[in-house]
Amino acid sequence: MTPHSTLTERYVAAAVRSLPENQRDDVERELRASIEDDIDARIESGVSSDAAERDVLTELGDPSGLAARYSERPLYLIGPTNFLVYRRTLVLIVSMVAPIASIASGAAHALAGDAIGEIIASVVVTAFTSAIQIAFWLTLVFAVLDWSGASRRGPLVPWTVESLPDVPERRAQLGDTIASLVFLGLAVAFVFYQQFLPVAWNREGAVDAPLLDPALWSSWIPVILVLMVLEAVSTIVKYRAGGWTWPLAILNIVLASAGGAVVAVLALAGSLYNPAFFAAFPWGTSAGILGVIAVGTAVLSIVIALWDAIDGVVRTARMPRGSRA
Amino acid sequence: MDDVTAQHLQELRRGTVVLACLVTLERADYGYALLESLATAGFSVDANTLYPLLRRLERQGLLMSEWNTEDARPRKFYRTSADGRELATLLRRDWDALHTAISDLTEGTSS
Incomplete structure (x- = not known):
């Protein structure tokens, strides 16, 4: 044994530890001989024995990486074969399950009569934890597929030309048009609905007061409806x-x-919502909460307006030349 | 040499290491010595690539191995098998075909 056997011994032991039993001794003997050959060659060329050993082991790199090469195990969790299937599945399941789970959880808390803060917290926490849970288990399943070599037979769901999506513009145009009209219809309907029928309930039953300030019917509500x-x-x-x-x-x-601008200014001026509506709730007279609702409404309406404006410009710029004149 | 050039060179040479091993190991040799002779011939292979590669080629029946315990340090000697020789011939033929094809392309563009 050479006097600098410790590092080499530790390296070789670490490299062969994860190899199958029947290869371990053979690889160990060969690897040690190769390392010692290399060290000796460097010592002969004038390097000190300690430095030579360090250099050789450093060049061989992480022993776990070497072990992975010996056993031909992948050094990634999910390889390119199934990565796209993995990503599609993950997006699909999370986007379906997380909203349903969080709405169900929020509804359960609401039915139990919990405070608004608790309901919101349960919605957010459920959405987050369900997404994390799904991501963890799905990643685990796909990692095992790769690790066990099942991915070598090709992707789980082979790609075919039939899975091509429709050309974005045509599909988007009809979908966008229907979605916009439905949304606008619902919004107009809501403005009338909230005036005559209850939109919220407290412990005594339905809240009869309208959500929006009734004084707006003679001023800004017509403007909003026209818009x-x-x-x-x-x-x-x-x-x-x-x-x-x-x-x-x-x-x-x-x-x-x-x-x-109309919605944001009205909200900040405190004349968008009906004070009688909020007064039906125990928290509805707190200036702090009403302030948060006002600012939140203003910010939300500005963000939506900005997004809508920018979205239109981006989509116009993306239209094929000649059709946007 | 910049990164892009180095990467393309590495990609071009990757497959040739197997051929270089099969040709060199017509005469039996051990891991470190092979690493040295490949480096001398201009194939700078990393040790941590070559040693696992030799085992893979052996598992595929392209190399045979034998322990030599006569020296003070026992070493595993590899030698190209009949299958390995057959593969080497095939790879060389493909290499020549590629060379011809590239030459033809080069002449085609210059004329």
């Missing part, structure tokens, strides 16, 4: 024109900014 109708008309015009054009994008910016 929504104009938005619906421009959506239909856009579909019939075959997609976004620059005039429509500019009209969209104007409508979005006007709507966002």
Whole structure:
């Protein structure tokens, strides 16, 4: 044994530890001989024995990496063969299960009569933990597939031309148009609905007071309704024109900014919501909570308006040349 | 040499290491000595790539091995098997075909 056997011994032991029993002795003997050959050659060329040993082992690298090469085990969790299947499955399951689970959890807390804060917390925590759980178990399953060599036979779900999605513009145009019209219809319906029918319940039963300040019917609610109708008309015009054009994008910016600004200013001025509506709840008279609701509404309406305006511009810029004139 | 060049060179040479091993091991040799002779011939293979590669080629029946315990340090000697020789011939033929194809392409573009 050479005097510097310790590091080499430790290296060889670490490298062969995870190898199958029947290979271990053979690899160990060969690897030790190779390392010692290399060390001797370096000592002969004038390097000190300690430095030579360190250099040789450093060049061989992490012993676990060497062991993986000997046993031809992958050095990744999920390889390229199944990575796309893994990512698609993960996105699909998380986007389906997490919302359902979090809404169910929120509904359970609401039915149990818990405070609003508790309900929101349960929704957020459930969404987060269900996503984490799904990601963990799915990653584990795919990692075992790779580790066991099952991925060598090719992807679990082979790709075929049939799985090609529709061309984004055509599919998006019809989908977007229907989604926008349905959303606008629901919004208009809600404005009327909340005036005459209850939208919330407290411990005594339905809250009869409207959510929006009834004084707005003679001032800003008509303006908001007109903006929504104009938005619906421009959506239909856009579909019939075959997609976004620059005039429509500019009209969209104007409508979005006007709507966002009206709602935000009314919310900040404290004249959007009906004070009688919030007074039906034990927390509804706290200036702090009403302030948070006002600022939250303002921020949300501005963010939605900005997103809507930018989305229109981006989609117009992405339209094929010649069709957006 | 910049990273891109180094990467392309490495990719071009990756497959040739097997051929170089099969050709060199017509005369039996052990791991470290093979590493040295490959380096001398211009194939700079990392030790941590070569040693596992020799075992893989042996498992595939392209190399045979034998322990030599006559020296003070016992060493595992590898030698190209009949299958290995057959593969080497095939790889060389492919190598020549590639060389011809590349030459043809080069002449085609310059004329």
